[in-house]
Amino acid sequence: MNFPNQCVQRNPDIAYRIIDNKALIVVTSNEGDNKLLMLNSTGTHVWELADGRDINSIVDKICTKFQVKRERAKQDVIAFVREFTKRGLLTAKNMET
Amino acid sequence: MGFGKSPINLAINFWSWNKEMLKTQAENDKIEKNHTHNGLMVEIAGFGCLIESDHEIFIHKLRDIYAGFLSYRQPDLTLEIGFDSPKTPRFYGSEFKTASLGNITISTRNLKAYVDLVNGIGTVNMEMEATDEVLFNFGVFLASLCSIYLAENRGLLLHALGVVDEDDRGYVFFGPSGSGKTTIGKLSGQNQVLNDERLAVKVYGEKALMFNTPFWSQKQLINNHKSFDIKGVFLLKKANRCEAKQVKGPHAVVHFMNELYSDPFSQLLGGHLQLRSAFELEKVLRPRNHQLSKAIFNNFCELALRVPCYNLYFSKDEEALWRCLNELP
Numbered sequence: 001m002n003f004p005n006q007c008v009q010r011n012p013d014i015a016y017r018i019i020d021n022k023a024l025i026v027v028t029s030n031e032g033d034n035k036l037l038m039l040n041s042t043g044t045h046v047w048e049l050a051d052g053r054d055i056n057s058i059v060d061k062i063c064t065k066f067q068v069k070r071e072r073a074k075q076d077v078i079a080f081v082r083e084f085t086k087r088g089l090l091t092a093k094n095m096e097t
Numbered sequence: 098m099g100f101g102k103s104p105i106n107l108a109i110n111f112w113s114w115n116k117e118m119l120k121t122q123a124e125n126d127k128i129e130k131n132h133t134h135n136g137l138m139v140e141i142a143g144f145g146c147l148i149e150s151d152h153e154i155f156i157h158k159l160r161d162i163y164a165g166f167l168s169y170r171q172p173d174l175t176l177e178i179g180f181d182s183p184k185t186p187r188f189y190g191s192e193f194k195t196a197s198l199g200n201i202t203i204s205t206r207n208l209k210a211y212v213d214l215v216n217g218i219g220t221v222n223m224e225m226e227a228t229d230e231v232l233f234n235f236g237v238f239l240a241s242l243c244s245i246y247l248a249e250n251r252g253l254l255l256h257a258l259g260v261v262d263e264d265d266r267g268y269v270f271f272g273p274s275g276s277g278k279t280t281i282g283k284l285s286g287q288n289q290v291l292n293d294e295r296l297a298v299k300v301y302g303e304k305a306l307m308f309n310t311p312f313w314s315q316k317q318l319i320n321n322h323k324s325f326d327i328k329g330v331f332l333l334k335k336a337n338r339c340e341a342k343q344v345k346g347p348h349a350v351v352h353f354m355n356e357l358y359s360d361p362f363s364q365l366l367g368g369h370l371q372l373r374s375a376f377e378l379e380k381v382l383r384p385r386n387h388q389l390s391k392a393i394f395n396n397f398c399e400l401a402l403r404v405p406c407y408n409l410y411f412s413k414d415e416e417a418l419w420r421c422l423n424e425l426p
Contacts, residue, residue: 015391017398020346026394036394038351 006092008050008058008081014089016047023047025089042066046080054095055081139239140168140322142254142297142308144246146239147172152180158232165321166311173246174212176219201245208234212242214249240295240312248392251399252299258282259291259307259325267307267325268422269296270409272333277411281333284415298327298400305403327404329425336410339417341425349406350398 010016015026023044025037039047045065049058055077062073084090136149137160145168150156155178160167201212207230212219221238224231244254257271258278270281282290295312298305306324331341332353344352405425411418 015394017350017395019350019398019402022347024347024350024394024398026390036351036354038347 005054005056005095006081007052007054007095008085008090008092009052010047010050011089011091018044018048027087027089042076043080046077047084050081050084050090055092137163138168138170138172139163139166139311140170141166141243141310142247142252142299142324143250144243145170145172145174146242147175148178149175150178150180152178155180155232159235162232162236163311165309168322172217174214174217174219174242176210176212176221178221178223180223201242203238203241207231208238210238214242214246236312240310243297243310243312245389247297247299248389248396250299251301251396252297253393253396253400254310254312255296255298256294257296258293259296259309260285261289261291261325262328262423263288265325266328269298269307269327269330269404270333271296271330276333277335278333280413281411281418284411284413284418286415286419288419299324300396300399300403303403305400327400329422330400330404330406331409332407334408334410335412337412338410339412339414339421340410341407341421342410344406344408346401349401352408353401353406354394354397 017024021041021044023037023039025039025047027037042062045062046058049061055074059070059074059077062068062077063070066073081090081092085092135151135153135156136147137156138145138147139159140146148156148159200215201210203210203212207224208221209223210219210221219242221235223235240254246252247254255269255271256273257269258281260268260270260281262268270278272278278293282293291307291309292312292314294314295310297308297310299308300306305327307327308324309321311321329341330353407425409421411421
């Protein structure tokens with residue numbers, strides 16, 4: 001999967017709140033073992049930006065916000081999206097042409 | 098000193114009599130309709146449920162159980178209770194479905210119900226005999242409805258103890274069974290102790306309020322419909338000292354919800370083993386019921402944003418406990 005060319009979107013069925021700049025996300029499993037995730041500030045920012053925009057534009061925003069090198073930011077955002085997609089918290093799909 | 102006509106009793110009697118005189122004819126008609134031999138109206142934390150049945154003994158027993166929670170206002174939900182003949186198989190199955198948050202089907206060993214909370218109507222079929230088990234299961238069913246109603250209306254039914262101090266400030270103590278809720282109740286001296294099994298909380302504007310409930314505890318107040326401002330929410334920790342340590346912001350939500358059993362949502366729904374085995378409430382909390390999970394999570398966040406949350410380390414020292422609690426801002 002070519003992540004940089006993907007648009008990412010939060011799963012609308014997932015409950016979350018941002019409190020004091022930290023995202024709290026309800027993680028459910030088929031076994032009913034509901035847990036809460038609390039993201040750090042970078043993760044929270046990526047989570048908030050996952051509104052259907054593509055990964056490259058998320059990386060741009062992260063670079064501006066946290067003043068990190070683009071390559072490093074890109075690696076982190078892709079890792080985040082990969083993990084959260086695997087957990088069903090985000091969906092990633094190809095950009096419309 | 099006798100306990101007959103004390104000034105307080107006289108004042109209450111006068112207030113009740115005066116209230117009777119002030120009722121309009123329409124109100125009287127409504128009360129008559131809601132409190133006949135085949136119906137009663139119960140109100141718990143603002144959830145008004147009119148229960149109607151031709152089974153007079155059942156209604157009579159319910160009126161005893163919910164005596165302190167009878168109400169005279171328009172119901173949010175009218176439940177028609179029907180009874181099957183003893184020849185009908187008594188195992189109705191085991192099911193808890195929510196097509197939507199307000200549209201519920203419940204089946205359990207001796208009760209089957211369909212409830213449309215949006216339109217305020219429901220039908221329940223139960224075993225003919227009003228045995229203690231049937232009455233208990235009806236109570237579990239009513240508590241489940243109350244939980245869902247509260248979740249939809251910025252509230253929660255907590256497995257918690259409520260205590261009210263002399264300034265009418267409310268303290269919510271919670272934690273799993275054995276964490277010390279009953280002990281705290283016994284250490285509460287002159288303070289008003291509410292239910293130590295199920296406590297209702299609701300968020301109104303910037304305030305968080307708590308209410309007594311009739312579920313599995315018979316702590317009756319003079320006015321069970323009264324709400325109390327919550328001063329703090331306390332997660333109980335047995336210790337050899339008394340100390341309250343505040344947990345703030347998102348940490349409070351994570352900490353408190355994750356501390357509550359492995360399935361925090363069922364605990365917040367007022368779930369305990371009997372409730373789960375009766376209605377498999379945990380299914381409601383699984384991914385297929387996102388709407389309810391979201392509502393509970395959001396309401397807990399709202400509560401934690403309005404009220405300070407603490408880990409309360411406590412020993413069986415009443416004076417030290419209340420000194421510690423009174424010193425909190």
